[in-house]
Amino acid sequence: MNKEKHYIILAAMGTILLALTIGILIMTTPHQTADSSDATTSTNTDASSSSQTKKDPNLDKVTLPQLDNKVATNESEINMTTTAGDITLKLFNHYAPLAVENFLTHAKNGYYNHTSFHRVIAGFMIQGGDPKGDGTGGTSIWHGRNKRIDSGNGFKNEISPSLYNIRGALTMANAGPDTNGSQFFINQNSKNATQDFDKNKYPSKIVDAYKKGGNPSLDGSYTVFGQVITGMDIVDKIASAQVKSGGEGSTPVKPIRITRITILKQAN
CATH class of the missing domain: 1.20.5 (Single alpha-helices involved in coiled-coils or other helix-helix interfaces)
Known part of the structure; x- marks a missing residue:
């Protein structure tokens, strides 16, 4: 050679x-994020295996607080004022206490004031809660204060058989298991989402709810801690905003911001 x-x-x-x-x-x-690839490729077993899975009869006995717009005594309620309009949500203190306390404390301290919805994907979700506004920022209230809850990478996921990523669900964004900081997203998809998951692994009423939209492929990987009561039209409006590019760059061309979050009721 x-x-x-x-x-x-x-x-x-x-x-x-x-x-x-x-x-x-x-x-x-x-990047703390809800994985949009999961919105089209389900992590659950597909429909072909549905007939082979025996349904646990206890699934239809679990409490499903997302399906009731009334705010229970063990639930909190907040109003999120945005530059696109108001969104009212209830929070599930009993099922996701870490996520709810984190969110409410940040709200009280004005942490979310004037932050933007930095990532919106029509037919999937709207994401906010990052003070940097680019998907890489935000910490939990326990960061640097309680290493048992947040050792430095975020606090642990809280997955409950009572909570799902149905349309309107408020969910923590993360960069992997147990990396919850301050970012969150609201599930916006309005199309039937029951085609490609094993219905026998879900309560029957949640299967019906997924016919109205949501992202079942996110279940088990992200902490659901609230639900929109009123203002889904505002969520849809935000999701339809013109964005700069796709994927992680799906930031609205004209910023849409959270003006403030008002706590209407806080459960003990």
């Missing part, structure tokens, strides 16, 4: 190594 060919091979190998290194760096950049 002559020297010229030898140098060409070395140069090619160097280029490949550089490309692999850049690719790894890009993939490891942290």
